[in-house]
Structures are given as C-alpha cells and as structure tokens.
Amino acid sequence: MESTCLTDPTLVLNKNWLPIQVCSVRRAFTMLFKGLARVVEPQGYSLYDFDSWSDLAIPRGESFVQGVSRRIRIPEVIVLHGCDRFNRPRVAFTRRNLFRRDRNCCQYCGKKCSTEVLSIDHVIPRCAGGEGSWTNCVVACLACNARKGGRLVREAGMQLLREPVEPPAQSAFTLHVNRRKASWEHFVSEAYWNTELKP
Numbered sequence: 001m002e003s004t005c006l007t008d009p010t011l012v013l014n015k016n017w018l019p020i021q022v023c024s025v026r027r028a029f030t031m032l033f034k035g036l037a038r039v040v041e042p043q044g045y046s047l048y049d050f051d052s053w054s055d056l057a058i059p060r061g062e063s064f065v066q067g068v069s070r071r072i073r074i075p076e077v078i079v080l081h082g083c084d085r086f087n088r089p090r091v092a093f094t095r096r097n098l099f100r101r102d103r104n105c106c107q108y109c110g111k112k113c114s115t116e117v118l119s120i121d122h123v124i125p126r127c128a129g130g131e132g133s134w135t136n137c138v139v140a141c142l143a144c145n146a147r148k149g150g151r152l153v154r155e156a157g158m159q160l161l162r163e164p165v166e167p168p169a170q171s172a173f174t175l176h177v178n179r180r181k182a183s184w185e186h187f188v189s190e191a192y193w194n195t196e197l198k199p
Ligand SMILES: [Zn+2]
Pocket: 106, 107, 108, 109, 110, 111, 140, 141, 142, 143, 144, 145
C-alpha cells in the first residue's frame, strides 16, 4: 500500500454517529479489517465492511491505496459498532488537558500563571486515598499548593473556586478541526448541535 495516504486523517464516529476521534487511515483500515468499524460512504451515508468497501469501484478523483491485487478507496469517515471502550467520547486525562480545563488559573486563589509556576493539586491528597482523576485534580499555584500541603481543603481552611469535573468530549474534538475534511462537515456540525450546554 502507498504510505502517503495511510497517514491521512479519518474521522471516527461512535455507534450514535457522534465524532469521537481522528485516527490515521492506516488505523482505520486495521479497525475495518478486524470488523470493529464500518466505512460511511460520504455521499449517501451507506455503510460498508472491509470486503464490500474493497470491492467498491473508486470514483474518479478519489484517493486510494494500492493493495496487492487491487486499489482500495481511502475511508474518510468510519463508524464503530459495539465497542464500548470507544462509545463514550472522553478527553484524555493529561497534564496539558488539565491545565487547559483550568485555564492556567490556580483553583484556590484564582491567579492566572504561566505553566512553569503551576502545579497539580490532589483535592483529596494521595496519602488519604485520593486518585489522579478529572474530579480530584486541579491546577494550583505553588504558594497555594504548599499552603494546603497533604491536607483536605477544609482542613487547610481553603476553598475551591469550582468543583473539578471531566471536560465535555467535544472540546477534545476541536483540537482536530484544522485537519478537517469536507466529508466530515455533516458529522462535525451534528456534534456541535448535540453538545450539552451549561444551564
Ligand atoms: Zn493559588
């Protein structure tokens, strides 16, 4: 197969047809081949498994990869079925995403700081069984983190500005919008309208 197209992005929808991630064409082919996903044909939204997709004639101008005996059209949108791990879109719990959620503001004193002088505070300290999670971690300035130490928030006489929550998944999706393909537009705008708004 030609390597150039295999690194192109493919939009991944969950079984409710909501976009949850962008993967490479190579990964999309792997999921198709394993039967974990089907291709959504961008014009008519018909679904194809790996074999029926491979048999499909390639319209003029469409990208394809060259297999051993045939050319296979590039899947631009795939939909997963039944794989629970993927069905609920999640934002990866990473340092970068945590800082992004808290907008680089200390969640105790509210001061906005550069990343270097901020730390991650465990609301319930690790020594008291607190875990590293969206709902137990906040960004804190070094001064507030030192003041709180290994204590609970109220033990330290402090207060959180807001309850830490897992950010909505669509915000993870916006990270990829600069790599959008025309065939994704329908699904991406669906996601926009389906995003829960804060009361
Ligand atoms: Zn602070």
